[in-house]
Amino acid sequence: MLKIKRAVSLVWDSAPGWTAAHVVVTTIQSTLPFALLYIIKLIVDDIALSLNLVDKTQIFSHILFLLIDAGIVMLLTHFLAVIAQICSETLSQRVTDYMQTILYKKAIEIDLEAYESPHYQDILERAKWEAPHRPKRMLDNLTSGGQGAVTLIAVLGLLISLHWGLVCVLIFAAMPTMVVRLRQSKVMYNWHRHQTEVERKANYLGHLLLGSQPAKEIRLFNLGNMLIERFARIRQQLFREKLAILHRQAIFQLIAQGCTGMVMLATYGFIVHQTIYGRFQLGDLVLYSQAFQRAQGAVQSLLASLSGLHENNLFLADVFEFLSLQPTTLAPAHPKLVPRPLQQGIVFRDVSFQYQNSTRKAIDGINLTIAPGEIVALVGENGSGKTTLAKLLCRLYEATAGTITLDGIELQHFSRTDFYSQVGALFQDFTCYQFTVADNIWMGNVEQPFTYERIERAARQSGAAATIQRLPQGYETLLGKWFKGGEELSGGQWQKIALARAFLRDAQLVVLDEPTSAMDAHAEEEVFMRFRELMRDRSALLITHRLATIKMADRIYVMHRGEIVESGTHDRLMALGGTYAHLFETQAKNYQ
Numbered sequence: 001m002l003k004i005k006r007a008v009s010l011v012w013d014s015a016p017g018w019t020a021a022h023v024v025v026t027t028i029q030s031t032l033p034f035a036l037l038y039i040i041k042l043i044v045d046d047i048a049l050s051l052n053l054v055d056k057t058q059i060f061s062h063i064l065f066l067l068i069d070a071g072i073v074m075l076l077t078h079f080l081a082v083i084a085q086i087c088s089e090t091l092s093q094r095v096t097d098y099m100q101t102i103l104y105k106k107a108i109e110i111d112l113e114a115y116e117s118p119h120y121q122d123i124l125e126r127a128k129w130e131a132p133h134r135p136k137r138m139l140d141n142l143t144s145g146g147q148g149a150v151t152l153i154a155v156l157g158l159l160i161s162l163h164w165g166l167v168c169v170l171i172f173a174a175m176p177t178m179v180v181r182l183r184q185s186k187v188m189y190n191w192h193r194h195q196t197e198v199e200r201k202a203n204y205l206g207h208l209l210l211g212s213q214p215a216k217e218i219r220l221f222n223l224g225n226m227l228i229e230r231f232a233r234i235r236q237q238l239f240r241e242k243l244a245i246l247h248r249q250a251i252f253q254l255i256a257q258g259c260t261g262m263v264m265l266a267t268y269g270f271i272v273h274q275t276i277y278g279r280f281q282l283g284d285l286v287l288y289s290q291a292f293q294r295a296q297g298a299v300q301s302l303l304a305s306l307s308g309l310h311e312n313n314l315f316l317a318d319v320f321e322f323l324s325l326q327p328t329t330l331a332p333a334h335p336k337l338v339p340r341p342l343q344q345g346i347v348f349r350d351v352s353f354q355y356q357n358s359t360r361k362a363i364d365g366i367n368l369t370i371a372p373g374e375i376v377a378l379v380g381e382n383g384s385g386k387t388t389l390a391k392l393l394c395r396l397y398e399a400t401a402g403t404i405t406l407d408g409i410e411l412q413h414f415s416r417t418d419f420y421s422q423v424g425a426l427f428q429d430f431t432c433y434q435f436t437v438a439d440n441i442w443m444g445n446v447e448q449p450f451t452y453e454r455i456e457r458a459a460r461q462s463g464a465a466a467t468i469q470r471l472p473q474g475y476e477t478l479l480g481k482w483f484k485g486g487e488e489l490s491g492g493q494w495q496k497i498a499l500a501r502a503f504l505r506d507a508q509l510v511v512l513d514e515p516t517s518a519m520d521a522h523a524e525e526e527v528f529m530r531f532r533e534l535m536r537d538r539s540a541l542l543i544t545h546r547l548a549t550i551k552m553a554d555r556i557y558v559m560h561r562g563e564i565v566e567s568g569t570h571d572r573l574m575a576l577g578g579t580y581a582h583l584f585e586t587q588a589k590n591y592q
């Protein structure tokens, strides 16, 4: 019941005016057949009366007047049908848009960690399927159920006057179908829920086959047919399972309808029997069998609405399950303000972290400091935990043990918005927004007004300015190939734009994970030459495999299997002759 109320209020919130119009129009629609029936009854009464009259002029004009009324009701019925369709379609659209917005808002609230959980992906997927149409369907069930109930109440009076037992027969006859329908909804729902991951696998294959990003490899490695076969195999499996359920349901439905049919036949037999033995007139036979038929139709429509309500209720549970998700890390009740400017900087104390569903720690017992104005570099082999450490510093994940403090205050004590406003970051998997160049850079700090002056400065700092100048519409050039007129950039050029985005943020902490990996040696050198100047009052964490570029770092931490194994300046680490010196010499040798 609560879910029905919540679904209706979602529909109402999406478009109050259209919801009201939809309900009013369908209510009027449901009363019109009775109005027409009543007018026809008046016409029949007049005709019967006219048979005994000598002067039929007056009664004929009255019948004409009633006929015009009937015509008006018919016209109104057609007119309302058109209006009802417009209301229904508009409302469906509004509900879909509204529900999608709600889903997007909820999705951005959830912790990043959730995206690594298949369970979360399943919940999200089901909510995406069901949210756009289930609330509106529920409203439709309610209105059509209401219509069925009105018709039923109207004919029930007639049936009771015939025999009260007929009403019981009507309800009894409907029972088997009702039970079967409720069971079917439950079986189908459970099957859908159970199959979410398999459906996601099929969708993933579809994404590989249709997406622009995998398109190159699909062609080069001739993966198309293999992926299509995998897709077809999954769809076949889903199809077979669904068909088996539908077969079983068809058998149950046939049995239920057979039972209903037999009860109905017996009832008609009873009415005919009563007529033959003179207890009913021929007119009664017609009237009561009509009434019984209508009542049966109304019961069927009521049942369809009730089982629809039941089904939509089940599926809406998936939407509400998603909407009820909460971030695992709650916002502090009394958040502290991020110190501006930083005095002591950032301190990691015995920090460890283990990813969800992972059996080992990605980083273990990390101790590290970044003072204000200091550039700290992280180096180490693949998978040693550098990016994980950067993500913890950006508070994209919470440490499983230990503390990370900013001027002595643990990161959890800041509101995320305030903390994020002080972080400028560039990760390896940065996003290439299919927007204009200016938008791509401005998105580094949308809280600040859009000004070309700031955007151009950030572009100069990242080395993107020269590339942008050569674009047909400069900063107003649309990037990417998704939309008409878009210009595609090279990997290194995209990286410069993304770096400009990180620089645009007026942040005290800058985190750069392989910021120049796609740039040519000349561009990279330019970026790092400006880097010290740029980071003057900021704290920077820099991750790179290109050791030549980090000689200028104030301190270098060397990571190995989640731990810090060495730290110090370039010169000190070289003198130490350990992992760093070995890595550096290996790289240097390759350049000789």
Ligand SMILES: Nc1ncnc2c1ncn2[C@@H]1O[C@H](COP(=O)(O)OP(=O)(O)OP(=O)(O)O)[C@@H](O)[C@H]1O
Pocket (backbone or CB within 6 Å): 116, 355, 356, 358, 362, 380, 381, 382, 383, 384, 385, 386, 387, 388, 389
């Ligand atoms: N989202 C994740 N879920 C589970 N494990 C992860 C996840 N991301 C990384 N890991 C694991 O954590 C460890 C550290 O990964 P991380 O990305 O921090 O390494 P890295 O030093 O940045 O590597 P690279 O130099 O290749 O970028 C690896 O063993 C990796 O398998």
